[in-house]
Amino acid sequence: MKFDLQRIQQLESLEDEILVERIQKIRESQGKNLCILAHLYQRKKITELADFVGDSFGLSQSAARSSGKYIVFAGVRFMAESAAILCRSSQEVLHPDPEAGCPMxxxxxxxxxxxxxxxxxxxxxxxxxxxxxxxxxxxxxxxxxxxxxxxxxxxxxxxxxxxxxxxxxxxxxxxxxxxxxxxxxxxxxxxxxxxxxxxxxxxxxxxxxxxxxxxxxxxxPVHQKFTVRDIEQVRKFYPGAIVIVHPECPTEVVQAADEVGSTDFIRKFVAQKTKPGDKIFIGTEINLVQNLATEYPDRMITKLHRSLCLTMYQITLGRLLYTLENLETFERVQVSTDVQRYAKVALDRMLSLVI
Ligand code: SF4
Missing domain, CATH: 3.40.50.10800 (NadA-like)
Known part of the structure; x- marks a missing residue:
């Protein structure tokens, strides 16, 4: 199916409330047939519409367990490819913006x-x-x-x-x-x-x-932007604040931080190890930081430095709705049989290490 860019632009110009309502209607009508997966770096309005929200690892497990016929993946291309490798042959993976790749x-x-x-x-x-x-x-x-x-x-x-x-x-x-x-x-x-x-x-x-x-x-490019100077500024102006960064940051930044871990670690750390009144500076993608700040308004949760993943941001509510409106004909994420066979060997090895 060819993308109708005019239609996508038209949808993207609608109010978020209208888009959310239309997406919800399609979700209800499709029931268990449809499974929406959203990465933690997606904007809040999209994560709120997803059946599963997680980091790339959590979502690859969700894709493997999902029973929906249509798996719509709000994330970047390699994540949708992993879902296509792990899902059953009766399932189909759709990526709302096939151009949204991961620069790394x-x-x-x-x-x-x-x-x-x-x-x-x-x-x-x-x-x-x-x-x-x-x-x-x-x-x-x-x-x-x-x-x-x-x-x-x-x-x-x-x-x-x-x-x-x-x-x-x-x-x-x-x-x-x-x-x-x-x-x-x-x-x-x-x-x-x-x-x-x-x-x-x-x-x-x-x-x-x-x-x-x-x-x-x-x-x-998102995590490369954080510097030791960012952390020094926090230490200077917010003594006692906690600095958490992602391990994709340069080593000197990781070494200067208080905590380091995956997006899932960051989420759990904020939920379980911080308390009201704490000041927490996070060195990762801005949408995750903003979503955590909304979830925990009783603590000061803020960015170490503003850093947005532009390709994650390419998935909009309008594109998501366009995908759902065209479930039957929307381009499927395809992985060749040979690539699928060996990639699955590697993915299964990974899953066996942690399950
Ligand atoms: S934040 Fe964006 S650029 Fe960085 S690894 Fe994730 S998808 Fe790729």
Missing amino acids: ADMASYSEVRRAWEYLKGAHPPVPVTYMNSTADIKAFCGEFGGTICTSSNALKTFEWAFEKSSRVFFLPDEHLGRNTALKYGVDPEDIAVWDPEKADGGEPENYESAKVILWRGYC
Whole structure:
């Protein structure tokens, strides 16, 4: 089906209340046939309409368990692809804006990764581990070559698993999450090398053979923005405030914060470990911070720095309604059989590590 951009624009110009009402009507008429999944970085009006809200890991589990015929995924493309890999063949995954990709996932293309692998594998190949935030063919690459997938919630556990299989780990595509996890696992900073896909030899040819962890040079533009200076300002003007950041932030930021963890960790920390009157500065995507501030008005919850994920923001109420109005004909998220087979191997390995 071709997108009717005029119709989408028309819907996007309507009041939120009207859009929400129309979406609710379709949800009611579809009943269990329809399952809406929304990532925590989606705007509040969208998370309120979802059957499940979570981080990429939680949502991949929800997709695997969902019984709806139509799974509409309000998130970025790699998440919808993961749902398409995990769901049953009778289910169909729809992504309201197929153009909404994750810039970090797109920093590691299959051809670049294969080129790096040929260079790095040597006599003792490392275990390839990719972050959930990667394209389906990079997940498939890890499945095919004995590796797995991790999320920011289970990255440490995945390193433990990988180091039981080999003395070396090749981590994709987020350099920061990889370094933060390697250091937490106890790897010496000297034993970490970085592969830069823009350089023919990766940039550190002298280090790859001895490195315990080789990191892909990729980053999340949202989390890369946080700096140690942001934290110093909080310490100066709000003594006693708690600073929590996501592990996709640069290592020096993670080390300067009070707490570090996945989006799910951040949510749980605020709910269970903070109390009325606390001042909490959060270094992650702005929609999650704003949603938490609304949920806990008795504490001061605010951003460490304003940082919006533009591609997550491409999913609007208008686009969601357009998808639901066209459930029968809307473009399905398709993953080729080969990619699906190996990506599922890697995803199943990941799920078996945590279930
Ligand atoms: S927040 Fe970062 S990692 Fe998450 S979808 Fe946006 S760009 Fe990708």
